[in-house]
Amino acid sequence: MTSAGWVQIIIYSVCLLILVKPVGLIIIQALERGKSLLLPVLGPVERACYRLIGVDSEREMVWTEYACALLAFSLVSMVFTYALLRLQGVLPLNPMGFSTSTAPAYATAMTPDLAFNTAASFTTNTNWQSYSGESTMSYLSQMLALAFHNWVSAAVGMAAGLTLVRGFARRSIRSIGNFWRDIVRTTLYILLPISFVCALFLVWQGVIQNFSPYTVVNTVEGAKQIIPQGPVASQEVIKMLGINGGGFFNANSAHPFENPTPLSNLLQLLLIFVLPAALTYTFGRMVKDTRQGWAILAAMFILFLSGVAVCYYFEGRGNPAIARQGVEMSVKSLGDSGGNMEGKEVRFGIAQSALFATVTTDASCGAVNSMHDSFTPLGGLVPLLNIELGELVFGGVGSGLYGMLVFAVLTVFIAGLMVGRTPEYVGKKIEKTDVKMAMLFVLAGSFSILIFAALASVVSLPLGCAANPPGAVFNNVGNAGPHGFSEILYAFSSATGNNGSAFAGIAANTPYYNVTLGLAMLFGRFVMMIPVLALAGVLVQKKLVPPTSGTFPTHGWVFVVLLVCVILIVGALTFFPALTLGPVVEHFLMQGGRLF
Amino acid sequence: MFKQMMPALRATLVLAFLTGLVFPAVVTLCAQLLFPDQANGSLIRNQSGQVIGSRLIGQMFVKPEYFHGRPSAAGQGYAGEASGGTNLGPTSSKLILGSKDFVGIKQLAESYRSENLLGATDKVPVDAVTRSGSGLDPDISPANAMLQARRVSAARHLMLEQVIALVQQHIEGRQLGFIGEPRVNVLLLNLALDKIKR
Numbered sequence: 001m002t003s004a005g006w007v008q009i010i011i012y013s014v015c016l017l018i019l020v021k022p023v024g025l026i027i028i029q030a031l032e033r034g035k036s037l038l039l040p041v042l043g044p045v046e047r048a049c050y051r052l053i054g055v056d057s058e059r060e061m062v063w064t065e066y067a068c069a070l071l072a073f074s075l076v077s078m079v080f081t082y083a084l085l086r087l088q089g090v091l092p093l094n095p096m097g098f099s100t101s102t103a104p105a106y107a108t109a110m111t112p113d114l115a116f117n118t119a120a121s122f123t124t125n126t127n128w129q130s131y132s133g134e135s136t137m138s139y140l141s142q143m144l145a146l147a148f149h150n151w152v153s154a155a156v157g158m159a160a161g162l163t164l165v166r167g168f169a170r171r172s173i174r175s176i177g178n179f180w181r182d183i184v185r186t187t188l189y190i191l192l193p194i195s196f197v198c199a200l201f202l203v204w205q206g207v208i209q210n211f212s213p214y215t216v217v218n219t220v221e222g223a224k225q226i227i228p229q230g231p232v233a234s235q236e237v238i239k240m241l242g243i244n245g246g247g248f249f250n251a252n253s254a255h256p257f258e259n260p261t262p263l264s265n266l267l268q269l270l271l272i273f274v275l276p277a278a279l280t281y282t283f284g285r286m287v288k289d290t291r292q293g294w295a296i297l298a299a300m301f302i303l304f305l306s307g308v309a310v311c312y313y314f315e316g317r318g319n320p321a322i323a324r325q326g327v328e329m330s331v332k333s334l335g336d337s338g339g340n341m342e343g344k345e346v347r348f349g350i351a352q353s354a355l356f357a358t359v360t361t362d363a364s365c366g367a368v369n370s371m372h373d374s375f376t377p378l379g380g381l382v383p384l385l386n387i388e389l390g391e392l393v394f395g396g397v398g399s400g401l402y403g404m405l406v407f408a409v410l411t412v413f414i415a416g417l418m419v420g421r422t423p424e425y426v427g428k429k430i431e432k433t434d435v436k437m438a439m440l441f442v443l444a445g446s447f448s449i450l451i452f453a454a455l456a457s458v459v460s461l462p463l464g465c466a467a468n469p470p471g472a473v474f475n476n477v478g479n480a481g482p483h484g485f486s487e488i489l490y491a492f493s494s495a496t497g498n499n500g501s502a503f504a505g506i507a508a509n510t511p512y513y514n515v516t517l518g519l520a521m522l523f524g525r526f527v528m529m530i531p532v533l534a535l536a537g538v539l540v541q542k543k544l545v546p547p548t549s550g551t552f553p554t555h556g557w558v559f560v561v562l563l564v565c566v567i568l569i570v571g572a573l574t575f576f577p578a579l580t581l582g583p584v585v586e587h588f589l590m591q592g593g594r595l596f
Numbered sequence: 597m598f599k600q601m602m603p604a605l606r607a608t609l610v611l612a613f614l615t616g617l618v619f620p621a622v623v624t625l626c627a628q629l630l631f632p633d634q635a636n637g638s639l640i641r642n643q644s645g646q647v648i649g650s651r652l653i654g655q656m657f658v659k660p661e662y663f664h665g666r667p668s669a670a671g672q673g674y675a676g677e678a679s680g681g682t683n684l685g686p687t688s689s690k691l692i693l694g695s696k697d698f699v700g701i702k703q704l705a706e707s708y709r710s711e712n713l714l715g716a717t718d719k720v721p722v723d724a725v726t727r728s729g730s731g732l733d734p735d736i737s738p739a740n741a742m743l744q745a746r747r748v749s750a751a752r753h754l755m756l757e758q759v760i761a762l763v764q765q766h767i768e769g770r771q772l773g774f775i776g777e778p779r780v781n782v783l784l785l786n787l788a789l790d791k792i793k794r
Binding site for chain 2: 004007008011045049052053054055065068069071072073075076077080104106132134135143144145147148151152180183184187192195196199200203204205206207208209210211212214215217218219220221223225226227228229231233234235238249250251254255256257260261262263265266318319321322325326327328329333334335336337338339340341342343344345346347348349351352368369370371373374375376377478479480481482483486503504505586589590594595596
């Protein structure tokens, strides 16, 4: 670790903190009151949207109707993406001829299982990618099939998060909002203006934005090099702001055309965290006690900074197996260009790479500016554990906040058990159904991660079979030894957590992985979102209980520390055995000089 | 749920049109007007107007008279259509010792030493023997560039001081003074080398 590195991390944190209140206010104004500075321009568009969708935007919904609308929209838009992907060969804006007879030799086929996996992946805000963008997707597929979901899956997450906030803020009624109004307003008033400005900023820094075919150049030494092109900036920006993370190119934000400079990297990091951080203020404001929001934010910051510190420390220490080859990697002499540079870019160095890896997995983003698979064992444990804790440290748009609120409910429940009193949270009594829904949420994620990872470790198929050509499903890993198990565990954690980053050495473009990972994503999204909507539906009917002297205050440090502990204990109890078999044992073997 | 199917279908079409077509089109228009160079890939042309590369995309250099970029895992090296890293883990023997079709870090370090006329115990900077995440990293660390200066000046029959001065001119500092790491863009440095009269 270097002081120059910590300066970058601290300046990033300060920039983020400055944005929390103003953006939080913009969210309330736009979503709850329909107000925005851009109303003169976008107001007519909003009304036109409702007319075209054919809904009455004023009509409030109860939670079951809200959930039906959310599921229907997700289902239809997923089928839409599947169809576009399968048809990309006959559709326009395909200058490289992917999925046609004129496709270049390096192209990947768009098989049904790959199209299913990709459609599920983008619908659920996961953006797990079994393909390489530059050799698989036409420009139309990138924009209309994939980036479209980057917008709306973020809007859907925001909508679901808001319903839970309304559950706490409203009292003694049944309705939790209007789904169509929530997603249209999020898209128009929040995502659109930020995306437009930041897209142009990224182009200024060097991100490309065009519809040209790939450029073939003769290099200085006279070799041939293909330079890919495409409408990248418009997709890059919403990939970060919507916390989706699906790269235009295979290398994602490590690619110089997606993330050309340290400044573009800083902007991308801010785009990932800005909405979930601001939502904590939105929450505090809507329950009429901003201290509640700041307490949640404080808990998030504690977990975030601890993650960065651990990841940065181990990446900076580097890999003794590499040092033994007469390689200088001490950060004392090389600064942040030292350390474990395998899979990292020189322009970012260790500090910006460790920061990015932590941020992208605290949130459910999954974009990467360095290859997590090549991290040191404990450096790579941080992103893995972040995902497994439930991506509630900032988290996804909306989904981070509802994850954190579910844990807040559990925390007051546990505190209530300790003193033998009915727990309350921001003025609502927490009762049997609420805790059941919260536990359902926590268990669903753990179940999907552990069961699917266990299956992948033992399922044995014949060599060369269509479902998985390498035979036994474990053979798809790209690294031998405990690191191979880490790859599998990471894959199903990432899919269930709707993160999308990977220990990418695993060969996941086979029907077995495409289908099981696709199911894990759908499970992790919807089986976890429905209990949240139900919880919102139950809470919203309760009346407000005024705090008494016996009420456990949920805006102080005691609560913050307790919340952090509950998150860590639940995560550790669930995942520690699995983590021991992967990164932890690998760390000790690496120190001992073992190679596989 | 069936009642919601029709609005769902219509919402999909409306929002897809807006976010998937109108937005990228408008951004492309503005980007091409405001920043045409960057929007088209920051391409570099030679005197006769042919594109010889992109400022942002590293390319393969093997001749001794050029500075060399980092080893690359993109295709056969710096293949723009196949970006990516090795994805080999820290305890991978393939990564460290190599395999039939993969040059390990041990061998990369040895070749770096012999190419650059270093002693057997001299240390090699880590970025010179590790592959980047994109496989297209345009930069190397200043330490790496400095160690290559002797080889380059010998191959070009230039004064060592002249080459070192050129490297120093090409060190890009931290952006805004604090973000990112100091670095040297290999392609730009090599193009500047080619401009020096022998």
